[in-house]
Amino acid sequence: MPSALILIANGTEEMEFTIVYDTLIRAGVKCTSAFIAPSDQSGNDQPQPATAQCSRGIRIVPDVLQTQLSETSVGEYDAIIVPGGAKGAETMSQSPLVQTLIKGFYEQGKYVGMICAGSLAAKTSQLPRQPLTSHPSVKKELDEGISAIIRVGAHCMTPDRLRLSRRSSGDLREANHKVLTVAHHFTDSVTVRSQTSFPSRGPGTAFPFAFALVEGLCGAQKRLEVVHPMVFPSGTPL
């Protein structure tokens, strides 16, 4: 059974968190939500509450606290997900532990899924330059606007994934056009051309973002099985 570590913090966008978690569970992925606490000025973690107070006031109880994570957590999961929400994404992107985890998932060729403002973590984790998407509100900081599913390896961009991307061609063109701009904000590593980027810029693309993760972790057939009972209106770009 594939597994995913889904981060949550005070200020996390609750739709983005919930849509990804719920959709992955539907696909049979074992999901673990982990609360990330803000670091204080001395770099120490602040006390952690029992619930995450999300961006629009919904309070969610995380599965585990930050103290239950470490560098070795990379070996326990197949993917790490960083949802948006300005305050939550700021906390995550500034967390040394999150930066270590993202770098670890990336270097082990596992999925790193970032949506909306969550893409800030790609910058603070110093991932190699590559296509990214983000919410427009953090476009300036990333000097580019668009979130990402990032995967090392040539086998990620499946024909079906390409078909999905073309449906959102407006966003995708923007992503492709701006990859070089984004690159300046990352390390000097060469762009890994075989990596894929699925445009997911905010809550409005949280479903296709989640489905792309399902496809990556469980295959195209599982993706179809998960989409069907959700009863999307015909014509929805997924």
Place this chain on the structure above:
Amino acid sequence: MPSALILIANGTEEMEFTIVYDTLIRAGVKCTSAFIAPSDQSGNDQPQPATAQCSRGIRIVPDVLQTQLSETSVGEYDAIIVPGGAKGAETMSQSPLVQTLIKGFYEQGKYVGMICAGSLAAKTSQLPRQPLTSHPSVKKELDEGISAIIRVGAHCMTPDRLRLSRRSSGDLREANHKVLTVAHHFTDSVTVRSQTSFPSRGPGTAFPFAFALVEGLCGAQKRLEVVHPMVFPSGTPL
């Protein structure tokens, strides 16, 4: 400031709950989530936990418990929302308090929003016959498949609402076609033809369901203001 009472129970579909709550908050609607406990065989309410364990395992802390609700709560809110999730919808639809509340909101001409399996509550609350939508899984029980926003009065079906509905024409045709079938399961009251039904059959239509509520409570301009920063892919039927 408009206000909405959003029900939650063990087994509630967390995406449907969260998308509606979050979207209404973005529109400036004061939202209150209320935990509904299952009734035991003697009709007494069972002890209530501090969190709702939703359908895919996400634990959400409700704003108020059922004990803080009563018949008079109808006067405090402009809308009541019943999300889906098979087990949660079953608990809500069988709750005498929920039935009283839904009937109260309906009779006072306020919004009653039901999505997915939540539409079962229209039947148990004995609302007058009218177009309804629901998740296909409860189609047999409602003898019709499709959820609803129900409103008494002639001013609900705005031109913009109609335009939205046409975008989901496949679902809408089904709703219109089956209204008479559905009617047999409700009371013998005449169908209120001026009421509107926005097709929302599952998580896949939770966004347009929420936007229709925003438009009803806050107007068409506010709806546009809320949709824009969510960054939906172009072509999404909303």
